[in-house]
Amino acid sequence: MGRIAVHEFVSLDGSYEDPSFTAAYGFTDGMAQALGALTGGSDAILLGRRTYEMFAPAWSTRTEEDDPGAPFFNDTPKHVVSSTRTAADEWQNSSVLGPYDAEAVRALKARSAGVYISGSGTLVRALLADGLVDELHLLVYPVVLGTGARLFPEGAPRVPLTLLDQERFDNGVLHLTYGQV
Template structure:
């Protein structure tokens, strides 16, 4: 069971967003979803994502899947890329964009820094 599914607004102000929003799950293996408001759409297919973008009122938000974000970027399906940069170094680990990723240009849409050193950045892909 997802950790957010049992949290309330008293536990975390972000809980209603995660629990009440419709979630479209991209997965090649899952067939059922236990978290309320979840719909499994199957393995990644750019045409399915394009259809969702046309059908859904508002924005589609991707959280926690670098693999999905990379595929959507490569297929031109990302309108905005939101990143939080934390003031620490790991030295190794997965990259958001692998070396073999196609080059692309981004334009800065928003930037905000916080007292703890975290910087929020929003970029839009340039055509």
């Protein structure tokens, strides 16, 4: 059985909605190594519908020359959690898993070496509530945005986590890795 590893770019105040705020900090070699290790252990990608619809046009035309992560994102099977989509034809190796169903995710986890998730806040919150996240990787940027959707909005259920690891990159970004208690 594989692990489910979630990766999120967040501001200090928890905003994750529009990751364009990260551009001012660059992408360090350390960050590339950390995300490479995270994706390298995964043979499946799980995305919520909105994240899939943002990622598909952004990644589907990228090559390894454009971004070293392109082969992972384009070649790896992608599973979209959606109650409204019936197909995911615009990005190779993509399929619709259907509406959120913890048992369907458990089955995907059971047949995978590792499942990678990025963004997909609604999905991530549901997975955390169902105890399905093995690792929550937060790349926390040293900025308060004051706007944007929060990864954990007010009223979100309590989810106990334990700090598994931490790392500071040269640009001031912290990589915090949490596991569910």
